[in-house]
Amino acid sequence: MNDLNMLRSIGVVASESSETEARVILRENEEKRVKVEDLVLVENRNGGKILAILRKGHGCNENLRASSYHPGVAYARIGRNPSTAKETYDFSLSVIGEIVNGRIQQNKKIIAPGSEVKIFEDNDEPMKLLAGNKHKLTIGHYEGHPNWRVPVNADFISYHIGIFASTGGGKSYLARYQIIPLLREGGYDVIVLDWKGRDYAPYYPKDQVLSISDIALDAHTVVSYLDKKMGHFGYSTSGGTILQALEDFIYSEKWRGLSVKEFRIALEGSIIHSVNEKRLQSGRPFEEEQRFKRAYKRLTDNDIQNILGTKTPKDILKEAREKHILIIDMKKTGKDEKLSVFLTLANYLMERMQNDEDLYLALVIDEGPQYCPFKPEGIQQETTDIIIDLCALGRTHKLSICLLSQGIAGEIGINAAVRRNLNTQFIGKIHPLDMNEAGNWLSPFNIDPRFLLSLPPGHFYFMGSMNPSPIPLLITFEIE
Ligand SMILES: Nc1ncnc2c1ncn2[C@@H]1O[C@H](COP(=O)(O)OP(=O)(O)O)[C@@H](O)[C@H]1O
Numbered sequence: 469m470n471d472l473n474m475l476r477s478i479g480v481v482a483s484e485s486s487e488t489e490a491r492v493i494l495r496e497n498e499e500k501r502v503k504v505e506d507l508v509l510v511e512n513r514n515g516g517k518i519l520a521i522l523r524k525g526h527g528c529n530e531n532l533r534a535s536s537y538h539p540g541v542a543y544a545r546i547g548r549n550p551s552t553a554k555e556t557y558d559f560s561l562s563v564i565g566e567i568v569n570g571r572i573q574q575n576k577k578i579i580a581p582g583s584e585v586k587i588f589e590d591n592d593e594p595m596k597l598l599a600g601n602k603h604k605l606t607i608g609h610y611e612g613h614p615n616w617r618v619p620v621n622a623d624f625i626s627y628h629i630g631i632f633a634s635t636g637g638g639k640s641y642l643a644r645y646q647i648i649p650l651l652r653e654g655g656y657d658v659i660v661l662d663w664k665g666r667d668y669a670p671y672y673p674k675d676q677v678l679s680i681s682d683i684a685l686d687a688h689t690v691v692s693y694l695d696k697k698m699g700h701f702g703y704s705t706s707g708g709t710i711l712q713a714l715e716d717f718i719y720s721e722k723w724r725g726l727s728v729k730e731f732r733i734a735l736e737g738s739i740i741h742s743v744n745e746k747r748l749q750s751g752r753p754f755e756e757e758q759r760f761k762r763a764y765k766r767l768t769d770n771d772i773q774n775i776l777g778t779k780t781p782k783d784i785l786k787e788a789r790e791k792h793i794l795i796i797d798m799k800k801t802g803k804d805e806k807l808s809v810f811l812t813l814a815n816y817l818m819e820r821m822q823n824d825e826d827l828y829l830a831l832v833i834d835e836g837p838q839y840c841p842f843k844p845e846g847i848q849q850e851t852t853d854i855i856i857d858l859c860a861l862g863r864t865h866k867l868s869i870c871l872l873s874q875g876i877a878g879e880i881g882i883n884a885a886v887r888r889n890l891n892t893q894f895i896g897k898i899h900p901l902d903m904n905e906a907g908n909w910l911s912p913f914n915i916d917p918r919f920l921l922s923l924p925p926g927h928f929y930f931m932g933s934m935n936p937s938p939i940p941l942l943i944t945f946e947i948e
């Protein structure tokens with residue numbers, strides 16, 4: 469353990485302090501070394517040692533007040549160097565807590581003005597104070613200090629995780645490099661829903677990647693998929709006798725397990741038999757047959773391959789248990805099919821939990837707004853509802869939902885009811901439209917939401933239940 473008395477002093481606490489907030493006036497030249505987000509120790513003159521983070525830096529020079537006339541201002545105007553005699557620098561302190569017997573507790577004493585403030589440096593180990601003996605798992609490292617692995621409270625994994633950053637902010641990388649290994653160490657098997665098949669599938673061994681076309685779709689989805697692929701048989705809206713014939717065929721389930729070639733023969737035979745039973749050469753039945761044949765030409769072998777999958781949710785879960793990390797590669801199919809596969813899986817997990825099973829399973833849902841947008845409609849309403857149910861039951865039955873989204877709130881964000889269920893958050897570089905929401909979350913901790921606009925990729929504020937610190941910590945991680 470590092471010796472807390474050996475730390476370098478950087479300044480003293482200014483007047484107007486409280487038990488949660490204070491400002492530190494920096495000693496001369498410390499402003500050239502000390503940075504925002506640095507970790508410090510306050511030797512409270514009222515008793516106790518307090519761990520805190522420097523935030524919201526502030527520079528002041530009495531001689532350079534821009535809005536009034538001073539000799540300093542006059543010098544500046546004629547290009548002479550202004551005096552630094554009346555220059556001061558200070559930072560806000562965001563209090564993490566008081567260090568008692570090597571552990572962090574809530575600070576209850578007022579931080580005395582004039583208390584000395586000391587900085588933690590690379591070879592000190594402040595993260596050990598946060599971890600105590602309880603929190604063994606870690607995530608990434610504290611920004612600027614690669615050897616400060618940030619501790620995690622694993623008890624709250626099943627209280628769900630939200631990862632928010634605009635496109636290119638490093639969400640998928642965070643999930644791949646940090647969250648998935650963390651979930652594994654916490655004893656959870658992981659199923660990843662890779663919406664585009666680009667963020668996870670290429671990076672895992674082939675036997676851990678399942679193509680969405682291997683998964684059995686329910687009959688309802690298959691009908692709407694085929695109907696769409698065949699251009700609704702030339703009708704402007706779906707319906708009509710051909711669609712009915714298609715439904716009869718698909719709902720009969722007789723096609724399951726056929727090869728593409730066999731499927732073609734069965735489908736064609738069945739539909740022509742239905743719409744033109746007597747094989748007439750003119751009239752309405754004949755026209756319907758022609759209409760079907762024209763549409764049928766648009767159906768490729770690939771399209772058919774996509775619906776011939778045989779794996780059930782039960783098989784998927786079994787594979788996840790064997791391989792521990794299973795990626796579902798969702799490229800190649802349309803949005804509705806992807807969401808429908810998700811629904812089938814989610815329904816199955818609900819069933820297992822309703823039978824009182826603890827799952828120790830995590831679902832990583834990348835591209836979250838596709839599943840639970842701000843204002844869901846149609847199938848997205850169903851997926852949104854079931855995510856809320858999964859979250860509710862998952863807390864006690866050890867199903868962790870980890871949702872990634874490029875936006876937090878509003879049009880670019882995710883559904884508010886889902887968001888309320890994600891008790892741990894990682895917030896990276898945000899979209900300017902999210903300034904308000906990010907401000908609501910982070911301003912209480914002296915984090916300026918404007919600072920979030922310019923965070924580099926892979927930098928995230930870690931906050932919420934899984935963070936042993938009551939205030940958000942800025943973390944990052946190395947990539948190969
Ligand atoms: N920790 C990191 N350090 C450096 N670069 C990173 C880090 N994380 C992500 N990146 C860079 O950011 C890019 C975008 O990351 P990605 O996870 O795909 O973003 P998102 O999923 O938010 O759109 C990556 O291609 C990578 O080059």
Ligand SMILES: [Mg+2]
Nearest residue numbers: 639640667834
């Ligand atoms: Mg991504």
